[in-house]
Amino acid sequence: xxxTGIKSKPVYAPLQADTRxxxxxxxxxGVGAAPLLRVxxxxxxxxxxxxxxxxxxxxxxxxxxxxxxxRFRAAAVGNAQTFPGTPALLxxxxxxxxxxxxxxxxxxxxxxxxxxxxxxxxxxFNLNKDEIRAEECGTSARRVYCxxxxxxxxxxxxxxxxxxxxxxxxxxxxxxxRRLAAYMGVMVDAxxxxxxxxxxEMFL
Amino acid sequence: MNDAQTIAVEVIGIEQVTPQIxxxxxxxxxxxxxxxxxxxxxxxxxxxxxxxxxxxxxxxLGSPQQLDTYEIGVRRMEExxxxxxxxxxxxxxxxxLEIAHPVNLFGLDKIARKHVxxxxxxxxxxxxxxxxDLHGGGVPYELHYSVRxxxxxxxxxxxxxxxxxxxxxxxxxxxxxxxxxxxxxTQPLGTHVYVCGPAGMINHVIATAKACGWPxxxxxxxxxxxxxxxxxxxxxxxxxxxxxxxPPDQSLLESIEAAGVEVPYLCxxxxxxxxxxxxLELDGDLIHNDHFLSEADKAKGNSIMPCVSRxxxxxxxxxx
Amino acid sequence: MSAVFNLHETFRDDFSYRNxxxxxxxxxxxxxxxxxxxxxxxxxxxxxxxxxxxEFAFDVDEHYVAECRERAIVLAxxxxxxxxxxHMMSSQWDCLELIMESLARDYPTHFSLAKQGNRWHWIxxxxxxxxxxxxxxxxxxxRQPLDYITRQAQGDxxxxxxxxxxxxxxxxxxxxxxxxxxxxxxxxxxxxWHGPVPLAHELGVFDRALKFLLxxxxxxxxxxxxxxxxIHPRLDTSPENYPQWGTDRATVTAQNAGDLVHLRVExxxxxxxxxxxxxxxxxxCYLVSLRELATVPKxxxxxHRVLKDLHPALVDYKGLTRYRDAAVEWLAPxxxxxxxxxxxxxx
Numbered sequence: 001x002x003x004t005g006i007k008s009k010p011v012y013a014p015l016q017a018d019t020r021x022x023x024x025x026x027x028x029x030g031v032g033a034a035p036l037l038r039v040x041x042x043x044x045x046x047x048x049x050x051x052x053x054x055x056x057x058x059x060x061x062x063x064x065x066x067x068x069x070x071r072f073r074a075a076a077v078g079n080a081q082t083f084p085g086t087p088a089l090l091x092x093x094x095x096x097x098x099x100x101x102x103x104x105x106x107x108x109x110x111x112x113x114x115x116x117x118x119x120x121x122x123x124x125f126n127l128n129k130d131e132i133r134a135e136e137c138g139t140s141a142r143r144v145y146c147x148x149x150x151x152x153x154x155x156x157x158x159x160x161x162x163x164x165x166x167x168x169x170x171x172x173x174x175x176x177x178r179r180l181a182a183y184m185g186v187m188v189d190a191x192x193x194x195x196x197x198x199x200x201e202m203f204l
Numbered sequence: 205m206n207d208a209q210t211i212a213v214e215v216i217g218i219e220q221v222t223p224q225i226x227x228x229x230x231x232x233x234x235x236x237x238x239x240x241x242x243x244x245x246x247x248x249x250x251x252x253x254x255x256x257x258x259x260x261x262x263x264x265l266g267s268p269q270q271l272d273t274y275e276i277g278v279r280r281m282e283e284x285x286x287x288x289x290x291x292x293x294x295x296x297x298x299x300x301l302e303i304a305h306p307v308n309l310f311g312l313d314k315i316a317r318k319h320v321x322x323x324x325x326x327x328x329x330x331x332x333x334x335x336x337d338l339h340g341g342g343v344p345y346e347l348h349y350s351v352r353x354x355x356x357x358x359x360x361x362x363x364x365x366x367x368x369x370x371x372x373x374x375x376x377x378x379x380x381x382x383x384x385x386x387x388x389x390t391q392p393l394g395t396h397v398y399v400c401g402p403a404g405m406i407n408h409v410i411a412t413a414k415a416c417g418w419p420x421x422x423x424x425x426x427x428x429x430x431x432x433x434x435x436x437x438x439x440x441x442x443x444x445x446x447x448x449x450x451p452p453d454q455s456l457l458e459s460i461e462a463a464g465v466e467v468p469y470l471c472x473x474x475x476x477x478x479x480x481x482x483x484l485e486l487d488g489d490l491i492h493n494d495h496f497l498s499e500a501d502k503a504k505g506n507s508i509m510p511c512v513s514r515x516x517x518x519x520x521x522x523x524x
Numbered sequence: 525m526s527a528v529f530n531l532h533e534t535f536r537d538d539f540s541y542r543n544x545x546x547x548x549x550x551x552x553x554x555x556x557x558x559x560x561x562x563x564x565x566x567x568x569x570x571x572x573x574x575x576x577x578x579e580f581a582f583d584v585d586e587h588y589v590a591e592c593r594e595r596a597i598v599l600a601x602x603x604x605x606x607x608x609x610x611h612m613m614s615s616q617w618d619c620l621e622l623i624m625e626s627l628a629r630d631y632p633t634h635f636s637l638a639k640q641g642n643r644w645h646w647i648x649x650x651x652x653x654x655x656x657x658x659x660x661x662x663x664x665x666x667r668q669p670l671d672y673i674t675r676q677a678q679g680d681x682x683x684x685x686x687x688x689x690x691x692x693x694x695x696x697x698x699x700x701x702x703x704x705x706x707x708x709x710x711x712x713x714x715x716x717w718h719g720p721v722p723l724a725h726e727l728g729v730f731d732r733a734l735k736f737l738l739x740x741x742x743x744x745x746x747x748x749x750x751x752x753x754x755i756h757p758r759l760d761t762s763p764e765n766y767p768q769w770g771t772d773r774a775t776v777t778a779q780n781a782g783d784l785v786h787l788r789v790e791x792x793x794x795x796x797x798x799x800x801x802x803x804x805x806x807x808x809c810y811l812v813s814l815r816e817l818a819t820v821p822k823x824x825x826x827x828h829r830v831l832k833d834l835h836p837a838l839v840d841y842k843g844l845t846r847y848r849d850a851a852v853e854w855l856a857p858x859x860x861x862x863x864x865x866x867x868x869x870x871x
Contacts, residue, residue, distance in 0.1 A: 001703075001720070002841060008712060008719035022389075022417040100393045103417025123711075126315050126394030128688060130419030147705055147763045150604075168767065175720050179711035186763055190770025191846065209743060239742060240618075240798035268799060305742045311801045313687050314611040421688045470739060478739060 001186070006174035012115070012136040017042040017050075021105030021131075024054040027093060027118050029086065029110030030061030033068040035135045036109050040075045055096070056080040059089050059110075061138070090117060097125045108134040113143050113154065116181030123178060140203045144172050145182035152182055159200045160188050169196055172203075210250060210302040211238065215295055216273065221358040225326055226292055230274045233300065237271040243334035244310035244398075244426070247274065248472060250302035251290045256454065256462065260287035261428045261473045263330035263400075264306060265359070268337065274303070277358060279326040281430055286453070288430075307470050310398070310426040312337055317394030319345035322382065322409055324401025325352070328359060330426060331400055335367065346370050348387065350405070353377035384412040398424045428473030429493050431455035431512045439515075441465055441524040442484055456510035465524055467510060474512035481522050482507050488517025529589040529650060536594070541757035543816050547586055551812050552577050552789050553868040554749040558829040560838075562724045566736060569745040569793050577791055578747065580630035582623060582677060583808060589650050591678045591700070591759065598699040598760050599675070604707045605762070606671045608683070608695035615683045615695060616670040617660060618797035619804050623673045648676050670695055679791075679808030682706070684714070684737075686801055691737060693717045700759040700809045702752045702788060703843065707764070722837045737794060740803055745795040752842040753851070754788045757811045761788075776847035781854035782815035785847060787827065814854060822871040824858035831855070 015035045017024075024043070028036045036056060043050045056072050060082060072080035083089040106127060108118045115134045122132055141155045144163075151165025160169050163185065170185030177184070189195050217229030232238055241264055251258040266275035278291040295301070310330050312319060319338060323331045328349060338345050347367055351357040353375050363371050374380040388397065388409075397418070399409040406425045413423050433453050440447050441460065450459040457479060460467055470476040474494030483490065483506050492502040494509035501507065508515075508522070533541045543551070554560075572578030577585075598605055608616060624646055628637035638645040642659045653676065657664040665672050674681050674697035682698065684691040691714040698706035709717050714734045715725070724730060740746065754761050755772035776784050793806040818824040831844075832852050839848055865871055 001843065002722050005722075006719040007725055008716035020414065020417055097393055101389070102391045102393060102395050102413075102422065103389070104393055105417070126313075126317050128419065128421050130421050145708065147708060148765075148767060150707070173720070175708070176716075177708055177710075177712065178716075180708065184705075184708055184763075187767050187770070190766045191773050193771065209741075240621075241742075242799055242801040245801075305744075306798075307741060308801045311686070314685055314800075315687070470741070476739065 002173070002175075003171065004174050006176075008176045009174040010112070010115075010134075010176055010178075012112075012134050015039050015107050015109060015133050015135040017046060018105045018133065019043065019046050019050060022053060022103035023101065024050065024105050024107065025093075025096065025100065026054065026056045026058075026107045027089065027110070027114075028056065028058045028068075028108075029089075029114045030059070030138050032109030032114075032135070032137050033058065033060075033071070034109075035137060036107060037071060037075060039107055040072070040077060044075070051076050052078045054078055057083065057089050057092055057096075059083050059086055059114075086114060086117065090121060093118060094121050094124075097121065097127075100125075104131065106132045108132070109137055111138040112136050112140055113181070114138075116143060116178070119178055120181040142172060142203050143182040144170060144185040145177065145180050146170055146185045148187060152180070153185065156183075156185075157201055157203050159202045160197060161185065210304050213238075213274070213301050213303050215297055215299045215301065218295070218297055221277065222356045224356070225277050225279050225358050227358070228276050228278065228291070228295070230276070230301065230303065231272060238274050239305055240271060241268050241306035241333075242308050242311055243268060243337035244312065244330045245306035245308040245333065246310075246330070246428070246471065247276070247306050248304040249276070249287075249291075250304070251287060251295075253286055253290055253294075256286075256458065258287040258290055259458070259472055260291075260430075261471050263310075263333070263426075265329040265332040266336075268333060277326060277329040307476075309471060309475055310334075310400070310424060312398070313396045313422075313424070315394075316343060316396040318392055318396070319343060320387065320391060320395060320397045321345065321347045322350075322397065322399040322401070322405075323347070324350045324399075324405040325356065326358070327399070327401030327405075327427075328363075329400075331398065332359060332362075334398065335363075339366070346372065348372045348374070348382050350374040350380075350382055350401070351376070384409060385416070388413050388416045388418065396422050396424060400426050403427060426475065427495065428471065428475065429495070429512045430473075431457075431514070432493055434491060434514045435516055437488075437515050437517050437520060439520045439522055440485075442521055443524055450514065455512065456508070456514050460510060460522075460524065467524065469511055472511045474509055477509070479509055479511050480507060481510055481524060483520065484523055485519070485521035486515065486517055487519055488515055490515050528586060530586050531589050533587065533590045534594075535590070535757055535759040536597070539756045539758070541587070541590070541811065543812055544586060545819075546575075548812060548816050548819055549870055550575060550577055551817070552749055552791055552810055553823055553826070554751040554789050555826050555830050556866070556868050558826055558864060559833055560830045561835065562727060562729050566733070566746050566748045566794075569747040569795075577808075577810070581626040581745070581793070582630070582679075582806070583791070584627065584631055584634065584678065588678055592651055592676060594759055595675055595697075595699045602764060605699045605764075606668075606674070606697045607706060607710055608668060608670055609711065612670075612683055612685065612695040612800070612802070613662070613668075615685070615797050615800035615802035615804070616668060618799050618802065619681065619683060620669040620673040621659070622795060622797070622804065623677055627677075651676055670697060679806055682805040682807070683797075684803045684805060686738065686803065689738065690714055691734065691803060699762075701762055701807070702754070702790070702809075703761055703763055703766070705763045720841075722841045723835070737803060740794060740796045742796045742798055745793055747791060747793045750790040750792060752788050753844055753847075754786045754811065755784050755847070757786055757813070759809060759811070773843065773846040776850045778850045778853035781847065781850045782818065783813055785814050785851045785854070786811045787814070787817060814851060818855070818858050820870045821858065822864050824855055825860070825862070826864050828852060828855035828859040 146163040149166035171188040175184040212233040213230040262276040470478040477496040493512040627635040683695040791808040
């Protein structure tokens with residue numbers, strides 16, 4: 001069974017401004033503020049009017065919200081907003097997409113789980129790979145979907161993890177579903193019960 | 205692609221719907237239903253002319269639900285090499301033709317949140333069948349149909365009756381133009397645009413949509429090129445080891461077929477990429493008329509779509 | 525050709541599944557030579573010789589009734605083994621039409637289909653089903669069309685929507701699979717879906733296969749064979765139920781391999797669908813134990829050689845690591861080193 005090197009694993013690239021878009025919607029989490037600001041400065045030099053059509057939705061990591069949001073505002077972004085957590089941000093993201101027009105580009109910067117959850121919503125609005133850019137930053141902890149009981153275990157940092165639903169030890173594969181925004185977890189000791197590989201930190 | 209798969213049909217109805225467009229109804233000679241198809245599909249019609257066989261693609265414009273007949277609309281091309289003239293001048297009720305199974309290179313996107321359909325003139329034909337697929341589907345859509353004048357508006361009654369206020373017509377004769385910029389700048393996220401009509405209109409829609417920030421994957425278009433006439437030249441088929449003369453009024457693909465060499469194809473209109481062939485040697489220039497190869501690929505000059513493209517040369521060598 | 529059905533055989537618990545001598549002779553051996561590597565081995569799905577598994581579009585054999593019962597057992601426990609995204613409804617009707625028309629035409633003693641416009645009457649005698657319904661009206665069937673008809677067919681079915689120059693896995697009935705999950709893979713592109721397959725991406729197999737399939741034509745279906753191995757005649761080797769069947773692999777020895785180890789061959793058929801322009805991918809599974817296989821001397825020699833020399837990445841991917849050596853050892857006495865004739869025929 002292939003565990004790593006699976007082609008469904010998303011590949012991310014550093015964010016770049018796509019000035020072919022008319023509207024720019026940015027989602028950020030924690031240290032994701034930095035790549036978003038980088039894109040904003042890139043756009044400032046390209047065409048200042050673009051920034052009027054730019055909107056930032058941002059979740060700070062821990063308590064220090066003010067500096068980042070001030071930096072977005074200082075960068076002359078039309079509309080920057082902070083949220084107490086990812087669920088609130090995603091709710092606003094969904095209602096924003098419902099009002100958005102063709103020509104919108106989406107930029108996401110944050111952990112892979114954050115990107116995955118945002119992409120899942122973007123998919124519902126028929127946004128495709130040409131309209132979305134994502135840069136992974138912060139922890140690469142994974143959301144893991146248990147193929148046996150269908151529960152999703154969040155923040156998995158190790159090669160194997162105990163499922164929150166059924167308690168089985170799951171091997172975390174590179175096989176990734178955008179629809180579920182999760183990696184596949186398969187019982188690791190199904191062939192030889194109790195034979196677990198050593199626990200290793202993998203996704204930090 | 206394979207002529208063994210053709211269906212014999214008889215022409216059971218002909219109507220002159222505009223000064224330039226004839227509408228044909230075809231029924232299976234064997235009786236019974238023709239194959240089910242999806243909106244946007246075309247068929248290749250095989251016509252036995254006096255000195256050669258014409259094979260032209262025509263969009264199916266009838267309802268995919270009504271399969272006792274197929275309907276096609278044929279515009280008389282000014283510089284036709286024969287196919288459309290044959291359909292207009294030689295085909296009568298009772299004429300027999302061969303057709304290939306439908307192929308869809310212009311299908312609707314099934315997860316679109318809205319469809320915007322744009323037709324110019326004869327370009328309405330594939331869109332008529334797409335509309336049949338959209339009826340009752342619950343996804344919003346609108347149709348923008350541009351014609352020279354009311355007289356040239358084929359199938360207008362049918363459209364008015366079925367589409368009501370989803371239909372927007374524009375007459376060149378009255379100076380009406382589709383406001384592409386406004387139309388494309390105000391569509392909700394997840395909209396797909398489909399355009400079929402003259403090359404100028406298609407290019408304009410593509411350019412305007414891109415300027416409004418639309419990604420390529422949301423822009424759909426179909427335009428079958430008729431293979432243009434050109435100079436005569438010789439083609440040598442390296443694998444078959446035969447030499448073929450291509451006369452001025454016959455396409456490269458037709459000439460190769462007439463020499464008994466089979467080339468796979470789907471559309472015969474420069475769209476699908478199926479007949480893509482490697483060029484091995486050339487003592488002149490390729491004249492690319494297809495919509496499949498990128499500009500960069502065309503510039504490389506090492507491959508050709510023989511259905512619509514030809515060469516200005518003495519001798520061309522192909523990997524066939 | 526009407527089959528006599530093995531009504532009571534099972535694919536779980538006591539595993540009473542067996543192949544008749546006739547079923548063994550028509551087994552679709554996937555090895556045309558004494559070694560194996562991936563290839564885009566696609567060919568037109570044209571009618572094969574009478575009695576062969578490719579004589580008709582869909583093969584109905586002696587296991588038909590038992591396989592349909594096995595499917596019902598799986599679905600009762602896990603309804604999500606059948607799924608279809610909402611935009612796939614027209615392709616569901618396409619599939620129902622394709623399967624009903626094929627079965628009624630090819631096996632008139634078992635199935636019949638009568639149509640009056642959109643009012644259809646379907647009779648499935650082996651499963652004792654008599655259904656009147658309106659084609660296109662889901663409310664007139666007890667289940668969604670794809671769910672309804674694939675409960676009456678052998679093999680798995682996956683329906684792929686075509687858009688953006690790709691094929692999207694967006695509906696299916698998958699209960700007899702070789703270790704992949706429809707629930708997890710639903711919504712994936714062609715290459716994402718095949719992501720876990722080793723080597724083939726690097727060989728360009730999926731680039732070529734995708735390009736070919738995007739141009740698949742109506743009325744010109746194609747097929748290919750794929751294979752793996754399974755312990756016991758177990759149809760449901762899903763990742764979902766891996767905890768139930770994973771331990772089987774450790775029970776194989778050189779002594780019992782002939783009865784436990786089964787060659788599992790998938791006859792994969794692909795059809796362009798007319799209303800939806802989607803593609804249906806039928807994955808029909810055939811199982812034969814090594815002991816049954818060894819009744820054909822040529823096949824015993826060939827399978828012995830293929831397994832012995834199989835590429836290590838394929839041994840791992842196909843899950844053979846724990847028992848490949850035992851299977852090779854069990855087959856060794858049947859291989860006297862004499863050459864095999866070309867092709868897959870029993871000789």
